Amino acid sequence: MIPVLPRVVVVTGASGAIGAALAYTYAKPGMCLALQGRDKGRLEATASRCRAQGADVFVCEMDLREARAVREWLEAFDTAHPVDLLIADAGVANVLEDLNQWETPAAIDEVISTNLLGTINTVMPLAERMRVRGAGHVAIVSSLAAFRGMAISPAYCASKSALHAWGQSIRPLLGATGISLTMIYPGFVKSSMSDAFPASTPFLIEASQAAMHIRRGLDAKKATVIFPAILWLGIKLLNALPDPWADSVMAFLNLSPKGRS
Numbered sequence: 071m072i073p074v075l076p077r078v079v080v081v082t083g084a085s086g087a088i089g090a091a092l093a094y095t096y097a098k099p100g101m102c103l104a105l106q107g108r109d110k111g112r113l114e115a116t117a118s119r120c121r122a123q124g125a126d127v128f129v130c131e132m133d134l135r136e137a138r139a140v141r142e143w144l145e146a147f148d149t150a151h152p153v154d155l156l157i158a159d160a161g162v163a164n165v166l167e168d169l170n171q172w173e174t175p176a177a178i179d180e181v182i183s184t185n186l187l188g189t190i191n192t193v194m195p196l197a198e199r200m201r202v203r204g205a206g207h208v209a210i211v212s213s214l215a216a217f218r219g220m221a222i223s224p225a226y227c228a229s230k231s232a233l234h235a236w237g238q239s240i241r242p243l244l245g246a247t248g249i250s251l252t253m254i255y256p257g258f259v260k261s262s263m264s265d266a267f268p269a270s271t272p273f274l275i276e277a278s279q280a281a282m283h284i285r286r287g288l289d290a291k292k293a294t295v296i297f298p299a300i301l302w303l304g305i306k307l308l309n310a311l312p313d314p315w316a317d318s319v320m321a322f323l324n325l326s327p328k329g330r331s
């Protein structure tokens with residue numbers, strides 16, 4: 071069966087690597103894109119390329135932690151251009167360099183409020199509209215970090231794990247009104263986020279490759295998109311071990327902060 075492709079797409083985090091790469095896969099004549107980010111220069115760069123590829127593009131510089139502003143923006147956009155697909159991609163990470171460090175309350179707050187609440191702030195207004203229309207597609211970018219806590223980024227892993235649980239929870243609620251949900255769990259992808267990761271990044275791929283994986287899954291309306299398969303398999307094996315053993319494997323693979331100096 072030929073998939074019915076979306077015409078109006080919202081991408082958050084479009085000023086970042088994965089969000090921009092995803093926007094490029096949709097940008098062509100006849101498409102209407104709403105692109106969100108905070109950095110004006112990088113957001114405009116994404117928008118310019120999408121316009122050059124023939125899409126109608128609307129940009130919004132916004133902090134997704136501002137729930138009311140996010141709702142006002144999305145409701146206004148959806149009224150003018152009923153949204154077929156929302157890709158909630160924006161996110162932030164906090165990492166520890168070594169075992170002497172400890173996450174600050176401010177860093178934890180930023181990560182949880184952006185990755186969990188910022189995503190919920192984005193999904194809720196459009197999901198409410200889509201439920202009334204009885205159609206639509208929501209995609210949420212979590213991470214493979216949802217499935218294995220890492221000492222290098224406790225709040226990040228917790229935020230992505232919470233998103234995983236939230237997505238699982240709302241899937242039947244969305245499905246009951248004809249809305250698809252795709253949960254996305256990337257491994258390491260080249261971006262400013264992975265560049266700042268102070269440990270090994272096994273099976274790192276380019277953002278354009280990640281976007282291709284995601285796009286294929288979205289076109290097929292898959293419930294789950296997880297990549298790369300080898301890292302996902304590794305995490306499943308790791309989780310079958312007793313935790314102290316799994317911690318040792320993580321340290322051996324240089325996926326932990328450096329030891330106490």
Ligand SMILES: NC(=O)c1ccc[n+]([C@@H]2O[C@H](COP(=O)([O-])OP(=O)(O)OC[C@H]3O[C@@H](n4cnc5c(N)ncnc54)[C@H](OP(=O)(O)O)[C@@H]3O)[C@@H](O)[C@H]2O)c1
Nearest residue numbers: 083085086087088107108109133134160161213258259261
């Ligand atoms: N890169 C990886 O290895 C990897 C792996 C698994 C999952 N992911 C997930 O993939 C998504 C995209 O990450 P990326 O690798 O493309 O990183 P990135 O290049 O750093 O992009 C992150 C995007 O999120 C936006 N953002 C961050 N905080 C925000 C806030 N409070 N309000 C609004 N926008 C905010 C950024 O906007 P500005 O830059 O304009 O501030 C940027 O557009 C994230 O959810 C990340 O957790 C990434």
